[in-house]
Amino acid sequence: MQTGADTLLEILKAAGVHTVFGIPSIHNLGFYEALRKDGSIRHILCRHEATATHMADGYARESGTPGVVITSTGPGAGYAVPALQEAYGSSAPVLMITTNIAASKIGKGLGTLHEVKEQDGIFKNITKAVFIVRAEEDIEDLTREALNTLKLGRPGPVYLEVPTDLMSREIGVKRDLGTNTTVPKTDLPDLKEAITLIKNAERPLLVVGTAAVRACMAEEVVSIAETLAAPVIFTPSARGLIPDKHPLALGNSARSGAIRETASSSDLALAIGTRLREVDAKRRGLVLPHLIHVDWDNEWTDRNFPSNISLSGDMPGIVRAMMEALESPSDRERRLQRVHEISLKIQEEEAEIRRNHREMTYLKVIRDILPEESTLVVDNTQLGYWSEYFYPCHVPGGWMGAKGSAIIGFAFAAAIGAKIASPEKPIIAVIGDGGFLYSTQELATCLRHGIGFPVIVVNSKSFGIIAYLQKKFHKCEYESRLTNPDFVALANAYGIAGRRVASPDGLGQALDEALSSGKMRIIELLEDFPEPPFGRY
Numbered sequence: 001m002q003t004g005a006d007t008l009l010e011i012l013k014a015a016g017v018h019t020v021f022g023i024p025s026i027h028n029l030g031f032y033e034a035l036r037k038d039g040s041i042r043h044i045l046c047r048h049e050a051t052a053t054h055m056a057d058g059y060a061r062e063s064g065t066p067g068v069v070i071t072s073t074g075p076g077a078g079y080a081v082p083a084l085q086e087a088y089g090s091s092a093p094v095l096m097i098t099t100n101i102a103a104s105k106i107g108k109g110l111g112t113l114h115e116v117k118e119q120d121g122i123f124k125n126i127t128k129a130v131f132i133v134r135a136e137e138d139i140e141d142l143t144r145e146a147l148n149t150l151k152l153g154r155p156g157p158v159y160l161e162v163p164t165d166l167m168s169r170e171i172g173v174k175r176d177l178g179t180n181t182t183v184p185k186t187d188l189p190d191l192k193e194a195i196t197l198i199k200n201a202e203r204p205l206l207v208v209g210t211a212a213v214r215a216c217m218a219e220e221v222v223s224i225a226e227t228l229a230a231p232v233i234f235t236p237s238a239r240g241l242i243p244d245k246h247p248l249a250l251g252n253s254a255r256s257g258a259i260r261e262t263a264s265s266s267d268l269a270l271a272i273g274t275r276l277r278e279v280d281a282k283r284r285g286l287v288l289p290h291l292i293h294v295d296w297d298n299e300w301t302d303r304n305f306p307s308n309i310s311l312s313g314d315m316p317g318i319v320r321a322m323m324e325a326l327e328s329p330s331d332r333e334r335r336l337q338r339v340h341e342i343s344l345k346i347q348e349e350e351a352e353i354r355r356n357h358r359e360m361t362y363l364k365v366i367r368d369i370l371p372e373e374s375t376l377v378v379d380n381t382q383l384g385y386w387s388e389y390f391y392p393c394h395v396p397g398g399w400m401g402a403k404g405s406a407i408i409g410f411a412f413a414a415a416i417g418a419k420i421a422s423p424e425k426p427i428i429a430v431i432g433d434g435g436f437l438y439s440t441q442e443l444a445t446c447l448r449h450g451i452g453f454p455v456i457v458v459n460s461k462s463f464g465i466i467a468y469l470q471k472k473f474h475k476c477e478y479e480s481r482l483t484n485p486d487f488v489a490l491a492n493a494y495g496i497a498g499r500r501v502a503s504p505d506g507l508g509q510a511l512d513e514a515l516s517s518g519k520m521r522i523i524e525l526l527e528d529f530p531e532p533p534f535g536r537y
């Protein structure tokens with residue numbers, strides 16, 4: 001017998017899905033039975049729906065393919081909410097498959113097990129789209145549509161809800177199990193004018209964001225930057241799209257000093273695949289005098305930065321069309337010299353910061369030990385904030401952070417997902433003592449599935465950034481000091497080795513041992529990094 005869940009699974013497989021993260025429950029038993037019968041999909045049994053969703057998110061960002069999470073109805077679905085918000089904010093293609101009570105009982109308020117009123121309503125504002133199955137014959141089309149929606153234009157999470165009874169009900173199979181890909185509508189009446197503006201600009205600047213990384217636009221961005229001899233700045237998650245060591249790559253657009261001066265003294269900013277959100281750009285003081293904004297859609301046009309021209313649609317296609325019309329400027333050498341001088345200034349600034357901040361020494365230890373082809377996954381923790389600014393990243397996605405929502409508790413779980421996506425790639429997670437205790441239960445998942453990478457738990461015995469903010473705004477701390485377990489003993493309790501270090505050298509040795517062992521390691525770093533780099537640097 002072919003059930004609704006069998007059909008759902010076949011469509012996932014046809015779309016190339018071979019890993020699913022989740023937790024079984026009475027309502028999704030049909031899906032788990034389909035998984036068991038099929039046997040070809042790897043199921044990662046997780047210990048919380050939020051961390052399962054972060055894992056699917058880390059997997060999606062690392063692999064560039066959909067990360068799939070399966071939850072149950074009501075509470076099981078609800079636990080995924082903050083993690084989906086993060087995936088939404090970070091444009092990560094996460095497919096959340098969830099159940100509901102039996103189709104015939106939905107909306108009746110009978111007090112059915114796990115029932116929640118208008119369950120999909122919880123997810124409408126934190127996903128690209130919700131797909132609601134109410135009849136078994138719709139499973140096939142809606143699953144296919146959900147998969148298409150994940151990656152169409154700006155990627156993002158999608159919610160697919162199948163009532164419990166329809167998962168197990170017999171269903172006929174249609175023949176075509178493929179997925180279609182449609183390219184978003186492109187509307188370019190202003191392309192010519194944009195090209196003229198670019199040609200006339202003397203100090204153009206490229207500002208690149210997350211959507212350009214998700215669309216794998218390294219080639220287009222390098223090519224347009226090199227043609228124009230224009231410097232490039234990046235929002236945090238776009239760092240590495242072109243290597244930080246590239247002579248035209250200046251660094252994080254949120255930084256002050258030479259980067260901010262370059263932005264405000266440019267005479268044209270070409271923003272590619274960035275929403276120019278308040279949190280990444282405006283709040284950090286970024287000024288962009290004239291703006292051409294290229295994105296998948298015009299949802300973020302003129303929100304924080306008025307644009308002179310907005311071009312939306314097939315983003316890579318738009319940049320390629322621009323490229324065809326552009327040529328190297330006559331003052332190319334002058335431009336390259338200017339960027340070179342800015343880079344020297346940035347290096348001097350960093351050398352000065354390095355003298356005063358040991359956070360920089362720790363970042364150097366991590367950078368020196370990781371090859372370029374690697375992923376550093378950071379939480380919203382002080383050392384993580386420093387890495388946003390100062391960790392050199394040379395590959396797209398080589399720095400992964402929860403910048404979509406600034407959630408804590410992301411990094412360990414997302415790194416598990418990333419490691420599953422790229423088992424051969426060195427991956428390190430950095431998380432605070434606060435954030436880690438949102439996710440420690442997933443040590444059991446690592447043990448069960450043989451997943452191994454180093455996790456640096458920075459034990460400052462505090463919600464450090466909160467303590468810093470309290471002191472800054474209220475002159476004293478309150479409820480920001482933490483009572484912690486012994487993290488090494490905690491790791492040991494899961495059968496995982498732990499080590500306590502308190503210096504850059506100690507961290508280097510522990511990372512070296514951990515990476516060469518290939519095993520899971522908890523490295524407790526006893527440090528208290530007192531302040532973030534925001535605002536100052």
Ligand SMILES: Cc1ncc(C[n+]2csc(CCOP(=O)(O)OP(=O)(O)O)c2C)c(N)n1
Nearest residue numbers: 381382407408432433434435462463464465
């Ligand atoms: C889910 C969630 N809850 C609360 C916060 C508020 N918050 C932001 S940072 C932070 C402290 C994090 O502490 P820790 O992980 O120890 O890192 P540290 O700041 O000490 O470096 C908190 C509570 C948040 N961002 N996300």
